Amino acid sequence: MNFVAIDFETANRYRNSACAVGIVVGDENGVIDEYYSLINPQSSFEMQNIRVHGITQADVEKAPTFHDLWPTIKSYINNQVVVAHNASFDLSVLRASLDQYRFCYPTLQYLCSVMLSRQVWPNLPNYKLNTLADVHGIMLDHHHALADSRAVIDLLVKAIKDTRVTNLNQLLQDQSIVYGQxxxxxxxxxxxxxxxxxxTTKDFFA
Structure with missing residues (x-):
């Protein structure tokens, strides 16, 4: 089965300020397809964000906006299984960007690779993407949106192999994880x- 990793970088503290997106399609054997674009957030950049990803206002002056890119992004993620590292962040960037332009939300299932990694590889010092990449020998240019998405696909492939299952659904079933939607x-x-x-037990006896 296919799954789609997505990663956003943002220009400032606000979630509707995406300045780059990386999307990688993969399956249990590895990468199938990938897409990357800078995004003009039409908002100012904050130094703390620039220090993280290295993207500046000048870099995105001629880049498409999220409005321009949405048809392409949607073609990758609509009705798919989407995976992100710290998915609460990337999915909130997606929702805030869609809300800004009053676009309809896509329908999709999603998974957090932090949650999955905690289950498959317990007792690591932390579950940052660069730490996991180092532990598993995965090449990573950290905080480049495409490289981060590639690393997420590599992590899922590694998890499937290490747990000796055949696909992502079986992996989640074995690890007792339910997709988000x-x-x-x-x-x-x-x-x-x-x-x-x-x-549920806590609520019952409260």
Whole structure:
């Protein structure tokens, strides 16, 4: 089965300030397709963000806006399984960008590779993408949106191999993880089933 990694970089503290997007399509064997673009956020850049990703206002002056790019981005992620490292950030950038232009949300399932990595490889010092890349020998130009997305695909392929399953759905089933979902003007975050049981029990006896 195919899955799609996505990564955004932002120009400032606001989630509707995407200045780059990297998208990589993969399966249990590795990368199938990829797409990258700078984005003109039509807003100012903050130094703390520039220090992270190195993209400046001058770099995006002639770049397309999110409005221009949305048809292409949508063609990759609509009705797909989408994966991001710290998915709460990247999916919030997507939602804020769509809200800015009053675009309809795509329908998709999504997964956080941080959550998955914690389950598959417990007891690591942390679960930052660069740490995981170092541990597993994955090439990474950290905070370049395309490189980050490639690394996420490589992590999923590694997780599938290390757990000796055949596909992502089986991996999630074995690790007791439930997909998050995005749908029109709403979403549900990915969940770990054991945590769900604990929360339900706590609510019952409250």
């Amino acid at each position: 995005l749908f029109e003007r709403s979403y549900q975050t990915p969940k770990h089933k054991k945590k769900l049981v604990q929360e």
